[in-house]
Amino acid sequence: MSTASESGGRGSATRAVIVDDSRFMRTLIRRLLEEGGIEVVGEADDGSEAVDAVVEHDPDVVTMDIEMPTMNGIEAVEAIMDEHPTPVLMLSAHAEEDADVTFEALDRGAVDFVTKPGGEVTSSMPSVKRELVEKVESAARVDLSADTRMSSASASAGSSASTASASSAGRAGTATAGGAKSEATASSAPTTGGTDSTAAAPAGRTYPDAGTLVIGASTGGPNVVERVLSGLPRAANLRVLVVQHMPEGFTSRFSARLDDKSEYEVREADESERIGPGEARVAPGGHHLVVSGDRNGRLRLELTETEPIHGVRPAVDVAMASAAENAAHPLCAVLLTGMGRDGVDGMGRTADAGGHTIAQDEATSAIFGMPKRAIETGRVDTVAPAEEIAESALQYFAED
Structure with missing residues (x-):
């Protein structure tokens, strides 16, 4: 389990599981994380699969989409905290309704959130990657027992x-x-x-x-x-x-x-x-x-x-x-x-x-x-x- 130490981890790259129902978005997030030195150890396209992936891979952090079929992001956060507590970083769109849901996810056990990267390749992508990687690294070091x-x-x-x-x-x-x-x-x-x-x-x-x-x-x-x-x-x-x-x-x-x-x-x-x-x-x-x-x-x-x-x-x-x-x-x-x-x-x-x-x-x-x-x-x-x-x-x- 992750600790509060800022230099903690397991002596190697931070290990992440990506959860999103969009194959394109999972591929984009994987690319951004791996370019930032994060090791992606698993993926899932809905909340139910996310719980299984977390149990199987025991990652340092999970990036979690909000809207997904079968089991949404909030339900997945609750299930992960019950079955295999792991820091979860929510990926939220810039919309008022997503903001409300994101705060609900924090109430249920998610540790932080980051604005979901857009699908288009733009000149701002380097800053998007930097923010995502920094947020993942930070979330991975959260002490859930606190x-x-x-x-x-x-x-x-x-x-x-x-x-x-x-x-x-x-x-x-x-x-x-x-x-x-x-x-x-x-x-x-x-x-x-x-x-x-x-x-x-x-x-x-x-x-x-x-x-x-x-x-x-x-x-x-x-x-x-x-x-x-x-x-x-x-x-x-x-x-x-x-x-x-x-x-x-x-x-x-x-x-x-x-x-x-x-x-x-x-x-x-x-x-x-x-x-x-x-x-x-x-x-x-x-x-x-x-x-x-x-x-x-x-x-x-x-x-x-x-x-x-x-x-x-x-x-x-x-x-x-x-x-x-x-x-x-x-x-x-x-x-x-x-x-x-x-x-x-x-x-x-x-x-x-x-x-x-x-x-x-x-x-x-x-x-x-x-x-x-x-x-x-x-x-x-x-x-x-x-x-x-x-x-x-x-x-x-x-x-x-």
Whole structure:
């Protein structure tokens, strides 16, 4: 089984099984992967055959189409996780309906997704190959047991969370400042992927009029980001910025999912908007998110299409560094699971500015790359499992 080590694997090329009902697409993906040094050990044209191929070949990673006959991609992900747990990378088209299905696949156990390559040969094919190969390599190194540990920890706290949820649901729902959702609305939000849907502020705890929380994540991050957002009570008065490595076309759906699970008003960020307490914004795919000012408790946000940082756009470093420079205190930066070093400099800049820094621990990180590198710099104040990150941030922001 794959581990969280970024240099892990079996001492040889990453081994993949390709699943797609199109022979042409399987041939194209095979060519792109093999040119990138990935060993393709098997193919399947539907979900049922995919399960058999995974059991037979024991690959490091599976690339999975969504729409297939007999057994679709989501059903295949569930079957693979039940019978032979293996990291699955979903191949998703740029369409809203595919975005929704892709997030459902992540809920069922898929570790990441990548935009499905087009059939035509174009000048952009080298970048398509690079992205596909990088995503496959990253997915192959995911520690699937991290999600199990996170879910187990969540389950052990289930009774207290249920009590808090019932209490929150019983309160009258009224509109709050900054356009935030009512508590009653937030309490009734649906849950998926094991995340909690409500967050009750501890009795007697008070918060500043406005604090800033910047969250960065990559592979394995969506469900953890959901968990953190769902754990933030509106009473904390936070302005929340989320940078999740995710392609254009998917961040708007990701924002909607977060909005369903949070007491905060969550949307994809717009150019030159201002946000206040109780509002959260997600960096759009293909754009860096920049904090350009903080006046009267409202952050001014800008979007840029400058060069990718660490090969990604949006980059966590950009959002964290700009918040450290321009956001008023209190300021907290959180770095979650992911491969590489994006966010490491941003965490350091936050610490230099007098802010608080939190990194996800190894046990609950799908890939302990970004947080590990930040911890190694000595600039991380708190290392916490996924289920405790929201509370760790709230403890920092609390004035009592």
